[in-house]
Amino acid sequence: MGLAFVSALLAKTVRSSTLKYALIWIGIFGAVVLALFGYVYWATASYVRSRSDGAIEVERRILQEAYAGAGRDGLVSAIERRIAEQRFDGLYLLADPAFAAVGGNLKAWPLALDRQKGWDSFTAPRDGADHAIWRAKFDTLPDGYHLLVARQIDDLDEFARDIRSALLWCILLIFALAAMASITVTRRTVGRIETINATTRAIMQSGLGERIPLHGTRDEWDQLAENLNSMLDRIEGLMGEVKQVTDNVAHDLRTPLARMRGRLEKAYARHRDGDHDRSLIGDTLADLDGVLCMFSSLMRISRIEADDRKAAFREVDLSQLACAVVELFDAAAEERGGRLNVAGEAQVLVTGDRDLLFDALANLVDNAIKHGREAGRVTVEVAQRAGCALVSVADDGPGIPGDQRQHVFKRFYRLERSRRAPGNGLGLSLVSAVARLHGARIEMLDNAPGLKFQLWFPLPGPAPLEARELGGRVPIC
Numbered sequence: 449m450g451l452a453f454v455s456a457l458l459a460k461t462v463r464s465s466t467l468k469y470a471l472i473w474i475g476i477f478g479a480v481v482l483a484l485f486g487y488v489y490w491a492t493a494s495y496v497r498s499r500s501d502g503a504i505e506v507e508r509r510i511l512q513e514a515y516a517g518a519g520r521d522g523l524v525s526a527i528e529r530r531i532a533e534q535r536f537d538g539l540y541l542l543a544d545p546a547f548a549a550v551g552g553n554l555k556a557w558p559l560a561l562d563r564q565k566g567w568d569s570f571t572a573p574r575d576g577a578d579h580a581i582w583r584a585k586f587d588t589l590p591d592g593y594h595l596l597v598a599r600q601i602d603d604l605d606e607f608a609r610d611i612r613s614a615l616l617w618c619i620l621l622i623f624a625l626a627a628m629a630s631i632t633v634t635r636r637t638v639g640r641i642e643t644i645n646a647t648t649r650a651i652m653q654s655g656l657g658e659r660i661p662l663h664g665t666r667d668e669w670d671q672l673a674e675n676l677n678s679m680l681d682r683i684e685g686l687m688g689e690v691k692q693v694t695d696n697v698a699h700d701l702r703t704p705l706a707r708m709r710g711r712l713e714k715a716y717a718r719h720r721d722g723d724h725d726r727s728l729i730g731d732t733l734a735d736l737d738g739v740l741c742m743f744s745s746l747m748r749i750s751r752i753e754a755d756d757r758k759a760a761f762r763e764v765d766l767s768q769l770a771c772a773v774v775e776l777f778d779a780a781a782e783e784r785g786g787r788l789n790v791a792g793e794a795q796v797l798v799t800g801d802r803d804l805l806f807d808a809l810a811n812l813v814d815n816a817i818k819h820g821r822e823a824g825r826v827t828v829e830v831a832q833r834a835g836c837a838l839v840s841v842a843d844d845g846p847g848i849p850g851d852q853r854q855h856v857f858k859r860f861y862r863l864e865r866s867r868r869a870p871g872n873g874l875g876l877s878l879v880s881a882v883a884r885l886h887g888a889r890i891e892m893l894d895n896a897p898g899l900k901f902q903l904w905f906p907l908p909g910p911a912p913l914e915a916r917e918l919g920g921r922v923p924i925c
Contacts, residue, residue, distance in 0.1 A: 820845030
């Protein structure tokens with residue numbers, strides 16, 4: 449099993465586009481390095497050769513000056529003197545027009561020399577070496593004789609060979625290291641991708657319970673795995689919410705549909721009675737209105753979450769909005785013997801959709817009245833704090849247990865003690881959707897007794913004074 453996995457991984461590595469791109473860039477890099485090293489070799493060899501050619505040219509000019517001043521005999525004397533002094537440590541040859549040797553320490557004109565060139569190389573024995581390499585400068589004198597000055601360049605050729613060998617080994621080493629790095633990186637990349645592919649295949653086969661393993665390196669692959677795992681967690685959570693919504697819809701629809709069927713069955717089995725039939729139709733219509741209201745709320749929440757309604761955003765005064773909501777629900781609070789009042793600043797402006805904000809605040813006030821204490825007190829407060837606009841709704845009822853506060857935003861979620869009260873568990877879901885659309889933060893606090901529900905909205909316009917004093921950091925609302 450392990451060998452098969454390694455073979456499959458190796459095959460995928462060879463077919464990987466990462467390896468192909470790596471090899472292409474290795475080729476480009478190698479060509480650049482080869483060109484660079486070639487230039488270094490050419491420049492170094494040219495410099496060394498030019499130094500040698502310069503020494504030969506200086507020696508030739510000295511002899512030319514001797515010839516110009518004293519003729520051929522003076523030239524022969526100068527050659528013999530230069531040989532005796534050993535300042536140049538080279539070869540000299542003066543040959544007649546037929547290239548027969550006349551003077552110098554070279555016995556015969558080298559046959560390998562191209563007589564049409566002024567510079568050339570040849571081999572001749574020297575100091576026990578049978579094939580020493582010489583660099584020569586030769587030209588023809590006005591009287592037809594030929595003058596040759598040569599210098600040994602074995603050390604130059606050896607130096608050039610050393611440079612070539614060093615460059616070759618450097619190039620081979622660079623290519624080997626680049627190839628190893630490419631294969632290593634490619635295998636690592638292919639291995640991590642294969643891990644992700646294996647996890648996705650397992651998810652398709654067995655469900656959303658699988659997660660991509662992390663290597664603990666905190667590199668980009670671990671970050672990708674964490675993001676994918678977070679996405680899977682979110683998908684799994686959404687699937688769970690869809691299942692819960694489906695179950696809750698089925699549960700909440702069962703009762704009104706069962707009542708409607710029971711009434712219709714009784715009406716079908718008995719004789720027609722106008723008053724009774726009207727009452728039955730009225731009750732059935734009321735149940736149908738409740739079902740339609742439930743679906744209308746669901747569709748509205750979905751539209752808020754899916755549609756971009758920010759094009760309709762305008763400046764809204766939360767204080768004025770709170771007064772309108774309190775006026776609407778004041779009678780409902782009096783029916784339960786309670787009190788409903790509003791407090792806070794005279795004007796607090798935010799940017800948003802007035803209708804959606806009104807519905808969200810109305811749901812909060814309605815919940816506070818319904819689920820608060822009999823003859824209790826509900827307070828709506830509007831203020832501006834910490835660079836944010838605050839709307840809070842506080843009651844003095846039993847409140848919500850801390851372990852259930854995050855669940856109440858789920859659709860159709862209802863506390864056990866609230867199931868006998870009218871409602872469908874969608875009010876706080878609507879509030880949550882409106883808050884997300886407006887970039888607001890939700891907080892639920894103990895009111896001792898009761899619950900305080902707070903919405904923190906960002907203020908419109910430039911950063912507030914407190915934020916500017918803090919160096920431009922805008923408070924998180």
